[in-house]
Amino acid sequence: MILINLLPHREEKRQRRKAAFYAGLGLAAVIGAGVVALWFGVLQQMISNQQGRNNFLSAEIRKLEAQIKDIATLRAEIEALKARQAAVENLQLDRNVPVHILNELVRHTPEGVYFTSVRQDGQVLNITGVSQTNERMSEFLRNTGNNSAWLTKPELIEIKLANQQPGANRNLPRLFDFSVRLSVKRQQDQSPPAAEAASAPAPAVAAR
Structure with missing residues (x-):
């Protein structure tokens, strides 16, 4: 099927x-x-x-x-x-720096140079005074520039005749007014011998 x-x-x-x-x-x-x-x-x-x-x-x-x-x-x-x-x-x-500065000025200032003003401003010392001759002023600059342990770089700002006025006595010795600027060394800038000397008691300052 x-x-x-x-x-x-x-x-x-x-x-x-x-x-x-x-x-x-x-x-x-x-x-x-x-x-x-x-x-x-x-x-x-x-x-x-x-x-x-x-x-x-x-x-x-x-x-x-x-x-x-x-x-x-x-x-x-x-x-x-x-x-x-x-x-x-x-x-x-x-x-003690001012004492040392005064000692240095006494030590290195020649005869015939007199200070009328000494003023310290930081590390700068400004001095005005009277000098009998230019040569004495030159000696002072040499001394502070070459032989000083505390003063350096002396710079003569001005020097001029002090007593040349009309009617002045010509027989008077000539004097020169001067202005000087110096740099002050700090104790940490001193050489070892100078630093030792600076640390020692300062001698008495003699007036010039």
Whole structure:
């Protein structure tokens, strides 16, 4: 007996394949959505961890900035203390300088040269006075320039006749008014022998 299938089996197979395709497509979509959700969760966790590290680093940076400010303040205080210490040391070293300067002037001023004003301004010594001759003034400049341990770089600012006025007695000896500028050496700039001599008690100053 021969059986003949008269049902539309091709259409039925097509429907089954289409249903299987859609089922596979839905399953792929579900799996894809799960993968995306899982990856999103992983990314969120990574972002959260990184944010925590960033917050930690920011806090540590703020601590370091505060420490740096403290260090800068300490350095400024140290520099100020060093400056005050240096000022005190300089005052300690310079306290006997005027005595040494006067001794040097007495020692290196030749006869016939008289001072009317001696004024020290820092490391500069300004002297005005009277000299009997130009030669005596030149000798004073040579002595202070070459032989003095405390005075250096003598500079003659001005020298002029002192008593050449109308009606003046021509029999009077000629005198010269002068103005001199010298540099004063500090004790720390002295050579070792001169520094030792400077640290010794200064002799009495004799008036010229």
